[in-house]
Amino acid sequence: MVIGIDMMGGDYAPLEAVKGIKDYFNAVQSPATLLLIGNEEQVNPLLTEHQLTGTPVKVVHAQQVIDMHEHPTKALKEKQQSSIAIGFHLLASGKIDAFISAGNTGAMLVGALFSIKTLEGVIRPTISSIIPKTNGATGLLLDVGLNADCKPEQLNQFATMGSIYAQQILGINSPRVGLLNVGEEEGKGNLLAQATYPLLKENNKINFIGNIEGRDILIDKADVIVCEGFTGNVILKMAESLYDINPQNAAKDPYYSRFNFEIYGGTPVLGVAKPVIIGHGISGAMAFKNMIMVAEKMIRTDVLQQMGEALKG
Structure with a gap:
């Protein structure tokens, strides 16, 4: 199980995401592997500072960020090296099993609707x-x-x-x-x-x-x-x-x-084929930890596929 996290999305990125990841590892016995998508120069020092080296994390460099005020469709098209665009590419190609971001909500919704197939019949x-x-x-x-x-x-x-x-x-x-x-x-x-x-x-x-x-x-x-x-x-x-x-x-x-809102993490997009969870722009460590845990549970229960079967029948 591999969960992708947009490390650059949100008002307090990437620090609060790193703190949430540490809290997640402290809360579970068998953690998922986390693919952290963001600027290596900002993310790697924080991983070291919070003693996350040696944990099941891997950083995927993203040199661009889609800002909160940008037009979602235009930004996704023009910023192919952004953390959100790379995250959806990894999700669509099967490199990750779920994708989490507290970044530009519109870009996350556009990515979920057009990068990931909807369930049959939705x-x-x-x-x-x-x-x-x-x-x-x-x-x-x-x-x-x-x-x-x-x-x-x-x-x-x-x-x-x-x-x-x-x-x-x-x-x-x-x-x-x-x-x-x-x-x-x-x-x-x-x-x-x-x-x-x-x-x-x-x-x-x-x-x-x-x-x-x-x-x-x-x-x-x-x-x-x-x-x-x-x-x-x-x-x-x-x-x-x-x-x-x-x-x-x-x-x-x-x-x-x-x-x-941080107790519940973020908002899952229901009706697409793979888990996509959208966090609030002001998400802190608690929200990131809980978003990861929701993504993990969605993968483990295969809940989206169950929805697809119900809607086909």
Whole structure:
């Protein structure tokens, strides 16, 4: 198992990535091999400083970096020697089994969509986010921004992929799938919600429980919550603010601390053939460690291939 890491992506690169790698090695007994893609002159001294020489890491030199403000498609095309472009080349050619970056989100999404094949039958890949529940459990929300506008068939696929991810990665047996709506009754909502409901109801690969409302998101009513990416991204950013705007509450109440994105690492792209995990631009060591651990689990469980089989059947 070989996991590729973009060492130059993110506001605190490459230091926080190196610290996260050290934390990962300290946390597991049989670590994966890590291929570190970045500027050797910056990465190698940090590996020495943090006593990572002799560990299962190898540095692949990348002389260019795609900055956060650059146009994703243009940058990937013009910066073939960037850490993100090299990472996707290695993933597409089978040199690595997963790719992680906290760099330019748009470039990561473009790379995932055009460098790595989508699973057979997938209309559009999706990205998800972990939602901490008040009872200590976790749920999954998708889409959270990749697909601002969706068709009912896409939401139906998101429900299937999200359900498999919740089973294999989050360890939820028979996850309950809810459609985010403005009311619980069948027939509620806009045209998209009304057309999606019967598809989810007929989907025998999921445990569909019907519509859920915004007030149900943080309680233990559904394990997988499906919506289009515009609504999902608004909810995601609001949830992140619960941790950011009042850190004092996080210290007093453990529940608020669970809104710290670093606990969950990054966002996997679901619907492509190989694991691609996108981290927040301000990711620190904890986020990098957890992104590596999520990638490792996705490889070990073969979760993406399970999604492909479910969508083909």
